[in-house]
Amino acid sequence: MNHSTFICGRFELTLKRPLVMGIVNVTPDSFSDGAVHFSAEAATRHAHELIAQGADILDIGGESTRPGADPVSEDEELRRIIPVIQNLRDCGKPISIDTFKPTVMRAVLEAGADLINDIYALRMPGALEVVAAHPNCGVCLMHMQGEPKTMQLAPVYDNIANDVSQFLQERKAAAVAAGIAPSRICLDPGYGFGKTVQQNYQLLHEQDRLSGLHSPLLVGLSRKSMIAAITGRSPQERVAGSIAGALAAVNRGAAIIRVHDVEQTVDALKVWAAIEQGEIHGA
Numbered sequence: 001m002n003h004s005t006f007i008c009g010r011f012e013l014t015l016k017r018p019l020v021m022g023i024v025n026v027t028p029d030s031f032s033d034g035a036v037h038f039s040a041e042a043a044t045r046h047a048h049e050l051i052a053q054g055a056d057i058l059d060i061g062g063e064s065t066r067p068g069a070d071p072v073s074e075d076e077e078l079r080r081i082i083p084v085i086q087n088l089r090d091c092g093k094p095i096s097i098d099t100f101k102p103t104v105m106r107a108v109l110e111a112g113a114d115l116i117n118d119i120y121a122l123r124m125p126g127a128l129e130v131v132a133a134h135p136n137c138g139v140c141l142m143h144m145q146g147e148p149k150t151m152q153l154a155p156v157y158d159n160i161a162n163d164v165s166q167f168l169q170e171r172k173a174a175a176v177a178a179g180i181a182p183s184r185i186c187l188d189p190g191y192g193f194g195k196t197v198q199q200n201y202q203l204l205h206e207q208d209r210l211s212g213l214h215s216p217l218l219v220g221l222s223r224k225s226m227i228a229a230i231t232g233r234s235p236q237e238r239v240a241g242s243i244a245g246a247l248a249a250v251n252r253g254a255a256i257i258r259v260h261d262v263e264q265t266v267d268a269l270k271v272w273a274a275i276e277q278g279e280i281h282g283a
Ligand code: 9MG
Pocket: 061, 065, 098, 117, 118, 119, 140, 142, 188, 190, 191, 218, 219, 220, 221, 258
């Protein structure tokens, strides 16, 4: 069987099973992990724990993207994340950096990052050029309506699956036109980014329609408010709901799942895979 691959800096990832991207926030105000990793040393320790739990990719962020979050300067963002990249460069896993600022992108790629995870889908002036100039780095182009400070005020769509699909198609075309090979691109519907709870669930229900875009799909649902809307749980109590979402997303074509709770998600995906294959390996 042929499996698609995703070029991600020093790594060529084979997408024969869903991959798990572990979240490493280096921010004082992260809504769901309570700022416990807000130092380079603590973030590095946490990243090593996520690798031991089975993370395939690490996603490091120095600026919160939660609704209403305050912006962070480029200097401060770099001060938070560059030491973490230096500590993790040789950890054996691809290092993704969650940033939308072209100057930060350039610096982290020079410091050894493999993947740029951009919630603005390279719409900031200069971003396309920075990523195109690094021949092998991967990029995640995410859908977002509006911007983090105000995106949840009154998001409106004609048809959410059509609108998100069209946006992602356009951003992929812009990236390819700038010189970024399709094999370096993954796409993300951007759950929680400029979408009501109802719109998030409608989009997840119809997510398999995005397979027509012919790029790996990265999906993040972990501990988000759309999980709380159903379960009524606090961020740290949303693991079960997040895993239900992750499995539904994988069933609808997701290739990479971005999560806080790596160990539990890896277990769930192993059981899911055994069911899908109708057999177990190594027993
Ligand atoms: C940074 N960040 C927060 N949520 C995210 C999501 O759903 N996808 C991606 N790519 N990044 C996210």
